Amino acid sequence: MPQKVRVRFAPSPTGPLHIGGVRTALFNYLFAKKHHGDFVLRIEDTDQNRYVEGAENYIVEALNWLGIPFDEGPSQEGEFGPYRQSERKHLYEKYALELIEKEHAYYAFDTPERLDFHRKDHEAKGKTFIYNWHNRLKLDNSLSLSNEETKAKLDSGAPYVVRFKSPQDEKLLLHDIIRGAIEIDTNVLDDKVLFKSDGMPTYHLANIVDDHLMEITHVIRGEEWLPSLPLHQLLYNAFEWAAPEFAHLPLIMKPVGKGKLSKRDGEKGGFPVFPLSWNESRGYRESGYFPEAVLNFLALLGWNPGTEQELFSLQELVETFSLERVTKSGARFDPEKTKWYNHQWLQKKPNEELASLFDSVLKEIPQDVRNEGYVEKVVELIKERADFVTDFWELGDYFFEAPTTYQEKAVKKQWKDDTPTIISQLTMVLEPLTDFTSENVEAKVKNWIGEQGLSFGKVMPPLRLVIVGDMKGPHLFDIMALLGKAESLARMEKAIRVLG
RNA sequence: GCUCCAUUAGCAUAGUGGCUAGUGCAUCCGACUUUCUAUCGGAAGACAAGGGUUCGAUUCCCUUAUGGAGUACCA
Secondary structure (H helix, E strand, O other): OOOOOEEEEOOOOOOOOOHHHHHHHHHHHHHHHHOOOEEEEOEOOOOHHHOOOOHHHHHHHHHHHHOOOOOEEOOEOOOOOOOEHHHHHHHHHHHHHHHHHOOOEEEEOOOHHHHHHHHHHHHHOOOOOOOOOOOHHHOOEOOOOOHHHHHHHHHOOOOOEEEEOOOOOOEEEEEEOOOEEEEEEHHHOOOOEEEOOOOOEOHHHHHHHHHHHOOOOEEEEEHHHHHHHHHHHHHHHHHOOOOOEEEEEOOEEOOOOOOEOOHHHHHHHOOOOEOOOEOOEOEOOOOOOOHHHHHHHHHOOOEOOOOOOOOOOHHHHHHHOOHHHEOOOOEEOOHHHHHHHHHHHHHHOOHHHHHHHHHHHHOOOOHHHHOOOHHHHHHHHHHHHOOOHHHHHHHHHHHOOOOOOOOHHHHHHHOOOOHHHHHHHHHHHHOOOOOOOHHHHHHHHHHHHHHHOOOHHHHHHHHHHHHHOOOOOOOHHHHHHHHOHHHHHHHHHHHHHHHO
């Protein structure tokens, strides 16, 4: 019977989740749901020095906002809890000892200062200090010391760490779902610390132990972990545990320049790098992005379905996703494209929903101009050219307030000596209309232009200026119809007074 | 420096041992009987370089270059 798929997202609560972390979470979620498995959130807080207040809540809130909640995690306990490593602290030591027992690990007493000295010393000579087979016997540890000496040190309470004894002269054949086979020579590996002198495990130990205990079947994480894969594989071997499958996701790179995407890029480029706001940094949510759009662009960053479809709902992503179709190389982040995704999702939203979102910025506008579905009709006309709900006001302010000023450049270009006369005559044409629909007004105006032997250019642009105050907006007659006869005529008369 | 990973147009990517290398964003140009950051139509633009293997390579192999990651008692 095949094992149930279980994946985990294991962030460190050292700050807000950034967009790369969110994508890792998303891919884990998609993979889990595709295979009807479990998505586990595990908080990797083994480094007390880097703990940041509020970061864990932030992570949970971000996942919820995006609609990719975890099945098990803190405050959502399953049978594999607890889900914070700090609360699992007591578990790890015995595994470290087991490895020492099996001679896959050893005690090391070297002080951080001493190691630092070695590193600096090597660096000065143009060499790299690696704590492993070639020098471990010259360093201060239970391999170089006799059993008695080691015991004496331990008994005296001397601080120690536990290091992994990486094997010598072995060729390790690793497998990654995205990258395929990876071969590595164990001689270049160093003896990583597994257990710290403060009594906490390092990431490496805690990670392997927890993944095993939590019955994780697939480890899907960022490419920055690829160099740790040999160590992790070796640890599974040492414990004689079956290793999960691994998939290392490509990194998300800066829009311009070198390196991976960072918080500063967002500040420079004026786009969010966090799902939710964090202190001064605005999040995608606060910038007006829909969770659907964020999910959508994130999914297509480093993954594609192999078809030309670009717009996916979460459900469609779950159905279509596969790790085999994840790209191998880093993906440069394109903030422009994220807007396009939001634009697309905005078009899909019902006018009613958009209107109610828009309504909240409209609270200063008197109720009587926005009753009877007026806002919905406005939204219908302007949404096509909007990327965000927050664009609506800029795009359609004239639906709520008559122009108080007229765009200068347009006035210069469009407002000729005879324009006031034309507009004035036009008011008289429109005055008797009882059926003030877009089609009817359009027919009347065009007809009149024809009768007068005028050109469209002489009438239409100034008329737009008069109604809108600017040379923008959707089809002019749609605007006039929605504003209504009284308001349209009032604006025409006002413009004649103001612009003369 | 060392180790590992990658390399199709400005960006994200599809794809193939052999027809004009496909798509989206961005760009430019047209159209919508003259608004537009919308829509529609069109255009331009790529297989990093050099060696092999092969009848033939963007596709397979090697080298170089470039980019990325790691190299902590951080994750």
